[in-house]
Amino acid sequence: MSMSGARGGRERLVVIGGDAAGMSAASQARRLRGPGELEIVAFERGHFSSYSACGIPYWVGGDVAERDRLIARTPEEHRARDIDLRMRTEVTEIDVARGRVRARDVDSGDESWTSYDKLVIATGARPIRPDMPGADAPGVHGVQTLDDGQALLDSLAHTRGRRAVVVGAGYIGVEMAEALINRGFEVTVVNRGKEPMSTLDPDMGRLVHRALEGLGITMVNNAEVTKVHTGEDGRVRAVATEDAEFPADLVVLGIGVRPQTALAEAAGLPLGTHRGLLTDLAMRVRGHENIWAGGDCVEVLNLVSGQEQYVPLGTHANKHGQVIGTNAGGGYATFPGVVGTAVSKVCDLEIARTGLREKDAHRVGLRYETVTIESTTRAGYYPGASPMTVKMLAERRTGRLLGVQIVGREGAAKRVDIAAVALTAQMTVEQMTALDLGYAPPFSPVWDPVLVAARKATAKVRPR
Structure with a gap:
């Protein structure tokens, strides 16, 4: 040495x-x-x-x-x-x-x-690997590094069957489910939560659930994998929960890191x-x-x-x-923190969130109100307008913005950046209603969906 x-x-x-x-x-x-x-x-x-x-x-x-x-x-x-x-x-x-x-x-x-x-x-x-039999078997892949991605692609090229199971339905899970569908696999997603995307509240996760099923993906919620079965060659052949078994020629772990x-x-x-x-x-x-x-x-x-x-x-x-x-290097800089912004997609469905979910707000002792609105990504009469759903959390009495979740089609997800800036500035939902956002029919309705949600939240948090 x-x-x-x-x-x-x-x-x-x-x-x-x-x-x-x-x-x-x-x-x-x-x-x-x-x-x-x-x-x-x-x-x-x-x-x-x-x-x-x-x-x-x-x-x-x-x-x-x-x-x-x-x-x-x-x-x-x-x-x-x-x-x-x-x-x-x-x-x-x-x-x-x-x-x-x-x-x-x-x-x-x-x-x-x-x-x-x-x-x-x-x-x-x-990647989190479940502590259970078969979790390290050939054909079971975590996806965190470029080496992991290369190993998975090599496995895809040599896998004879076309049945894949994705364990977990967070960002990596749903993105990998779509990737495997694109590669011609039959995909089942086994998810321990009530709905996919636990970074969203379950009512918003339900919209993602429908989109996954629309791609031909089989969604299994409220189910935890207990064992990975292997064949005589040692490779994965099935994934088991307490009360079901799902055949698998390939398994991708998407239960987080x-x-x-x-x-x-x-x-x-x-x-x-x-x-x-x-x-x-x-x-x-x-x-x-x-x-x-x-x-x-x-x-x-x-x-x-x-x-x-x-x-x-x-x-x-x-x-x-x-x-x-x-x-x-001898200079000076700081990293003050985050507000928890993230975006993803499933096919053409865009998913975004920032700030706190309901359970986050409850856990830290914040009292809050929620509103959920349906709107469109562009002016309703403009070609290509598509639906989007915005959920907003605001603190009771003060009206401080606490969180926003958005699920919709093209042009929906990046609107979460409006909320990320508002959270960083500690704005109230009433202050948000006056934001001077860009408008033209190809880009948004005259009232942007985030501002529509802010108006409704303002009315809800005001003391009666």
């Missing part, structure tokens, strides 16, 4: 994780400080760097033709900017007391220690209730002056509820990286 050599007085920044947060941090630090001042070493255990994990379902489904379209910057491009990116190298230990990390070459097994002055932990997340923080926990770094690393506003790990963390391995502050939350999204990871790189 070797130890890295002298640095000639330069500081060394070590980054664990070569995707969005890690390489954004490395790149931003390099912009601020040249190679003569700061040495940057980054470790990535996979085959790819700086890629869009969010694009994997669309690559699997055939909407994105080539894997390389998802790669924002190759290892060679990072190295050309004097970032020593070491691929297929996994960090196995963080020695906080001595300021060093131990890394293992995945292919050769060789190990070495690398010392650091500053450390960035960007270890990401891992967990922060990959075992390395940080073993080093004694602080974790939150969701097992994500805890940081301050500068994304510095709490209690550690020269260690930062970002991306899918951290918890973030929800600005609406005031509580820490686990929200693994690429948008946050890139922002975290910018903040970390600025601070590690």
Whole structure:
């Protein structure tokens, strides 16, 4: 086992994780400080760097033709900017007391220690695999990294049967269900919740349920997978719940992800209730002056509820990286928190949410009113106008906006950004009714659907 050599007085920044947060941090630090001042070493255990994990379902489904379209910057491009990116190298230990990390070459097994002055932990997340028989059988796939996506595509090419089961109906679950339909599979989605998309309230999730069934997908709600059955060849052949069995030539796990923080926990770094690393506003790990963390391995502050939350999204990871790189490079930046905005689609049905769901508001002790309205994406008389449903939560008495959910056809989802800005500004629904939004018949009705919901919510929260 070797130890890295002298640095000639330069500081060394070590980054664990070569995707969005890690390489954004490395790149931003390099912009601020040249190679003569700061040495940057980054470790990535996979085959790819700086890629869009969010694009994997669309690559699997055939909407994105080539894997390389998802790669924002190759290892060679990072190295050309004097970032020593070491691929297929996994960090196995963080020695906080001595300021060093131990890394293992995945292919050769060789190990070495690398010392650091500053450390960035960007270890990401891992797909949740149910603790049950057969969960690791060939033909059962999680989809989190580009390596996972490649393994799934290889499996699709060699799977003789055309029956697929998707376990879970969150963002990844519904996107992968559509991707598999596009690939010619018969798809069953097994979901433990009352309706798909638990990030929505069940009444809005019901709209997604209908859209999935409209694609020919079999939706099984209120069902939890208890076992994966395998055949004589060891491959998956069926998925079982307590009272049913679903034949499967391929299984995709879409039941969410967990922060990959075992390395940080073993080093004694602080974790939150969701097992994500805890940081301050500068994304510095709490209690550690020269260690930062970002991306899918951290918890973030929800600005609406005031509580820490686990929200693994690429948008946050890139922002975290910018903040970390600025601070590690000697500048100053903060990440104040999130309001919980996310969008997705099932075929041409768009799904959006921001802020709190009903159960979120109830859990933190907020009293609220809800309104749900039906409108159209364009002026009703304009060609291409299609229906959209907007649900809005507002705090009782104060009228403060608490959350918005939107389900509709083309042009619906990005309207959630209006609500995201309003939440960040802590606006009331009455203040929202006066927003000067853009209008023309090809883009919206004269009263935008979000503002129609705000008007109705205003009337409902006013003291009688």
